[in-house]
Amino acid sequence: MPVKVAEEWLNACSGCEISILNTGEALLDLLPHLDFVHIPVLIDHKYFGQTGDKTVMEIPEAVVGIVSGGVRNEEHKHVAEEMRQKVKILIALGSCAAYGGIPAQANMWKNDEVFDKVFRHCASTEPSPNPEHPNVPKWTNSCQALDEVVKVDITIPGCPPHPDWIADAIGALLAGKTAWALPERSVCDTCPVIREKKSGGGPIKRAFTNIDFDPEQGLDKMRCINEQGFLCLGPVTLAGCAGKEGVPRCVQARTPCRGCFGPIRKGARPMVDMMGALTSVGLDPKTVVDRRAIMNRYIGGHGFLAPLPARPAR
């Protein structure tokens, strides 16, 4: 018997759904075991009946519910609650659902300030009142992770999550398990670069130059990005972005990690831990430009980012 699955996206970019499609061959193997009863990106099931005559939103019952995106408006909240009611196991897919994600950077401002910019201070926009209409859902107070609004059973983090883990988690559920989590390891634990536990010191460099490496050689011949004096969030970020095997995705591009898989464990304080990691290789964490935003780039929900009384210090 195929397992019924419902999928929804909230404050999302659709990258998570593309990542599901990128499970490729694994997807074709999984498909016969899954019965998608609702998934707006692929199937035309509607909230208010197929001819739009009903007045109450309805998502069909399912065993597994998958939600990408955080909660940014009243409708997201409503959909999240409806999903929670209709499914047995709720999966938060991706870092927006898990931690708020990039859109939670907006939590550094009050809602009014964001609307004021978007609708009245953009170069090409005719200054206008904020849109207000029954079909335009009001913003909630902040951009939240899904588990700040409803109970979440399984979290598959990443921006986007790696298809290996999506297939793995769904495979585990099909095998009758009800829990799944990535092992608590850091991105550095999966990174093959050379580490000497020291750096050249000095202020932390911005990405105006490329890091130093020999393109004909593997990453095992390249020096750690932090130790080269740039900011890399590998030490405080959960491993897994390269899937079951492979090297951290950003490091593969010879660029630093920005923490898209979120903290290594619940309750961790990545910003504090990262300051420690930088200090330990002889770098001055105070010299990181735009520190608060950069170190909380993907995790601005859960109260990590909030408006400061004055403008954010840099």
Added chain:
Amino acid sequence: MGKVINIQPITRIEGHAKVSIHLDDAGNVTDTKVHVQALRGFEKFCEGRPAEEMPRIVCHICGICPWAHHLASSKATDACFGVTPPPAAVKLRRLMQSIAYIGDRILHFYFLAAPDFVIGPDADYSVRNVIGIVNAAPDLAKQVVKYRQMTANMLEHFAGRAIHPTLSLVGGVSKPMTEAERQEMLPLAKELLEFSKFTIKFAKDNVFPKYLDAIKTIGVIKVGYLGTVTADGALDFYDGHLRLMKPDGAYDDFKYDEYLDYIGEWVEPWSYQKFPYAKKWGQLKLDLNDPVGVYRTNCLARINVADKMATPLAQKELEEFRAAFGRPAHLTLLYHYARLIELVQIAETAVQLLEDPEITSKDIRAAVTPKAGRGIGCVEAPRGTLIHDYTTDAEGLITNVNLIVGTTHNNAAINLSVNQAAKEFIKAGKYDQGILNKVEMAIRAYDP
């Protein structure tokens, strides 16, 4: 009292929207609206960020075309700091963009759009989807999955991330391509070109002819077009100048930094999405019979504004298309056809780039010094022209951002197309699943 039909969510598109169709007492359509319900506020939360971080922040605007935002942002930051990336860096940017677009088009045509054509617009929703396609044409579906996977693997192998990339940076890219990597990728790109040729032939032989009726009736409007062309008028996805064409085919060419003279954005209380319009044509008027200021972007717009395609096979396809539909071609469902003509050009471009030995040059990053400046970077995303307009301070931090992104340009046109389709198909209170799906097909054509 009339009634309102709410179609929500709009499905098989990227994003959140709802259509409301208002009927009068006799059951005829009086008004329609496409409500876009999502707003994230990038223009605000990018303020204060270091400019060099922008290409890896704004790519998250869209998970389907992150490369387009990544590159528009790179170009905007290049311009803020006044740097010119070395030729090999530009070639690598273009190559990654091409591979990403091939994957995107294959996805859209076979998985999102094809169910309406291959399974049929009136089929029940439970089979009118990708799973229906997998069951109806399992071998083709396997190929589609294989080639999509191939594009994702090529991107990941070289650039680490296929979705939300980090490769491109102010002044160039983060790593060069080795000769071995070039040798590995070239045969794959050739395979993708073959599959692209197969796809357009398949569509012309088996898909489009059956739906000529639908093409002639669904979402039909006559408005203007926006796209990017090179100095000699060829369609280009990465660089050139903008061309804004009136419904009758007359056009203005302008540079990126003149965009504010040509394009304004209107706000309606019933949608979070703004309504860009062609300022010079007058105040925006969303009237099906007499639209003013409305233009479209994305593939049909691009092949309309371009004098020619940039590559030989695509040019042949364009000539065949123009012989049948003229220039500009207005029928909305022709977007599906135009998308595949572009697919051929992009695949040819990918092969050309990989055949060019300069792509392996180690000179991939210009020297960068942060400074106060303003930079406007545009590229053609699968969904249309992206305009990223940034201002930096002396430290190279962002002080102001304006964004007009692909689908937003089409907001007014999509509203008109939905209005047309609803009026065409819903009469005297009669409508069903199939009819409402045809209204949605008017949206889906734009691949919003």
